[in-house]
Amino acid sequence: MYRKLVLFDIDGTLLKVGAMNRRVLADALLEVYGTEGSTDTHDFSGKMDSAIIYEVLTNGGLGKEEIAGKFDQAKAAYIALFRERAQPSDITLLEGVRELLDALSSRSDILLGLLTGNFEASGRHKLKLPGIDHYFPFGAFADDALDRNELPRIAHERARSITGKNFSSSEIVIIGDTEHDIRCAKALDARSIAVATGNFSMQELSRHQPGALFQNFAKTGEVITEILTPQLS
Numbered sequence: 001m002y003r004k005l006v007l008f009d010i011d012g013t014l015l016k017v018g019a020m021n022r023r024v025l026a027d028a029l030l031e032v033y034g035t036e037g038s039t040d041t042h043d044f045s046g047k048m049d050s051a052i053i054y055e056v057l058t059n060g061g062l063g064k065e066e067i068a069g070k071f072d073q074a075k076a077a078y079i080a081l082f083r084e085r086a087q088p089s090d091i092t093l094l095e096g097v098r099e100l101l102d103a104l105s106s107r108s109d110i111l112l113g114l115l116t117g118n119f120e121a122s123g124r125h126k127l128k129l130p131g132i133d134h135y136f137p138f139g140a141f142a143d144d145a146l147d148r149n150e151l152p153r154i155a156h157e158r159a160r161s162i163t164g165k166n167f168s169s170s171e172i173v174i175i176g177d178t179e180h181d182i183r184c185a186k187a188l189d190a191r192s193i194a195v196a197t198g199n200f201s202m203q204e205l206s207r208h209q210p211g212a213l214f215q216n217f218a219k220t221g222e223v224i225t226e227i228l229t230p231q232l233s
């Protein structure tokens with residue numbers, strides 16, 4: 001019987017991707033729009049891939065309709081280039097992640113899923129390279145909505161259709177490395193667990209009042225205890 005639905009962010013939480021990701025997006029946008037906009041300097045943390053494309057091209061002077069007109073083409077170009085170029089050496093699995101996923105997936109009372117701003121195809125590819133894709137039977141992705149705060153509801157619905165269980169807010173845990181992930185949990189009244197392995201420090205993350213906060217996932221047992229802790233709101 002499932003007790004918890006645990007939804008993981010990808011970048012900065014499970015793994016880090018080298019500089020190639022930014023280059024891939026820049027090249028895909030150059031190919032489709034003739035400009036990479038502000039890709040080189042833009043802050044990607046915690047944002048949806050779709051929103052990033054709009055933001056960097058808007059900064060490059062393109063109008064919303066112009067961006068929308070070729071959006072599907074740009075998305076396809078980015079995914080194709082990412083799959084073509086990404087090598088296992090471009091991905092760094094973060095400390096304790098494999099042990100944590102092993103421990104969580106061996107429990108019959110926990111359902112694992114993804115809640116990420118990645119497009120599904122490129123996000124799944126990032127997970128396949130270090131061999132952790134199989135831990136996640138389902139997820140909610142940038143393909144599903146424009147607003148990240150919509151994703152918890154979508155993940156919740158998918159979890160229900162897979163298990164037949166309607167998880168209550170207090171049974172849902174959202175794990176990520178940015179304030180966006182914490183806010184996402186609040187949108188569903190779920191528990192958030194923040195981890196400082198991305199671009200934000202413990203101090204910065206604590207300002208957004210996550211349910212629990214870790215430097216990294218080295219201590220598997222402590223993370224699992226926090227996952228199983230009842231949500232106090």
Ligand SMILES: [Mg+2]
Binds near residue numbers: 011177
């Ligand atoms: Mg992240």
